[in-house]
Amino acid sequence: MSKAYMERINALRKNYLSHRVEMDIKDAYYVTQGFKATEGQPWAIQKATAMKMVYENKPIFIQDNELLVGGVAFKPRAGILNPDSACSVIERELDTISTRKYDPFYLSEENKKLFMEEVAPYWRGKCVLDRWNAMMPDDVRTMRDGGMLYVDKKFVRGYGENTPGWRTLLAKGVGGIKKEAEEKLASLDAAGGEDVLKQMIFYKSLIITAEGIIALANRHADLAEQMAAEEKDEKRKAELL
Numbered sequence: 001m002s003k004a005y006m007e008r009i010n011a012l013r014k015n016y017l018s019h020r021v022e023m024d025i026k027d028a029y030y031v032t033q034g035f036k037a038t039e040g041q042p043w044a045i046q047k048a049t050a051m052k053m054v055y056e057n058k059p060i061f062i063q064d065n066e067l068l069v070g071g072v073a074f075k076p077r078a079g080i081l082n083p084d085s086a087c088s089v090i091e092r093e094l095d096t097i098s099t100r101k102y103d104p105f106y107l108s109e110e111n112k113k114l115f116m117e118e119v120a121p122y123w124r125g126k127c128v129l130d131r132w133n134a135m136m137p138d139d140v141r142t143m144r145d146g147g148m149l150y151v152d153k154k155f156v157r158g159y160g161e162n163t164p165g166w167r168t169l170l171a172k173g174v175g176g177i178k179k180e181a182e183e184k185l186a187s188l189d190a191a192g193g194e195d196v197l198k199q200m201i202f203y204k205s206l207i208i209t210a211e212g213i214i215a216l217a218n219r220h221a222d223l224a225e226q227m228a229a230e231e232k233d234e235k236r237k238a239e240l241l
Contacts, residue, residue, distance in 0.1 A: 011065045016076045021104065023090070023097065024073035025111040027080040028119050030054040035084065036122065047084070048205035052212030060219055062227060067239060069220050079105055087123035088130050090115065174217070178210035 034050025041049075059074040073080050081090055090097065094115070098106050107115075124130065136144070136151075143149050172180070185203040188196050228240035 008065045008067075012063060015063055015065075019075055019077035020106050022073075022075065022078045023105040023107045023111065024078045024080045025107070025115050025119065026074060027054055027058060028083040028087070029114055030057050031083055032119050032122050042201045042205075044201050044205040045208070048208035048212075050084075052208050052215070055212035055216035056219075058216075060216070060223060062220065062223055062240075064236075069224070070216070081119075083119055083123045084127055086129040087120060087127040091120050091124075174210050174213045178207055178214070181206045181210070 030053045031050040034053040035046050037053075038046045038049045061071060061075060062069050063076060072078070081087070093100070094107070094112055098104055125134070132151075140149075140151060144151055169177070181203045185200060185207070188200050188203075190197065190200065224240045228237045231237040231240060
């Protein structure tokens with residue numbers, strides 16, 4: 001690897017480590033708003049709408065030296081909460097998460113307030129972890145409480161064991177996949193029975209998610225153009241454009 005690339009990587013690493021680790025509550029807030037807006041609809045539609053709302057509204061950034069842009073949270077070093085999977089975990093640690101010995105995440109008073117007023121009330125008894133605790137078999141609970149096994153881990157960390165089809169994504173693009181889903185959806189007849197309805201829900205959720213991803217990409221493109229207009233270094237300006 002060339003010296004120039006190593007310098008770029010080291011600069012990004014230094015910048016990453018310079019940030020205090022924080023918890024991104026805004027992400028959870030937008031997920032919650034998406035679920036609220038689609039209450040009563042199929043879960044896949046709710047999740048897709050929630051992600052679209054995140055992509056359209058989450059704070060974004062482009063770091064100096066960065067060529068591949070896009071971050072999980074509002075800054076390079078931050079964690080997000082999946083409220084639909086394990087909202088109650090943060091609620092239990094709200095006053096200690098910033099100071100706990102292992103893996104502390106700074107959480108401002110403003111974001112604590114946002115969480116307690118706009119996120120936590122909606123998910124109590126609804127998130128996957130709460131539902132699992134309510135239906136957990138007694139023998140499993142006994143082993144869990146006795147430290148013999150830790151089955152909550154999956155629900156705390158969320159779900160989604162999958163490997164994206166990168167070749168398909170790179171070949172077709174998100175826009176191409178969205179168009180394909182729209183064509184598939186248009187070819188289906190809602191009177192075709194349960195299996196067809198499941199397919200329709202899948203394609204609708206795919207289209208909604210794709211719209212969100214495209215919006216997020218466009219937001220980064222707009223930000224890159226704004227930064228390029230103010231950039232004095234011609235090399236960096238070319239990278240941004």
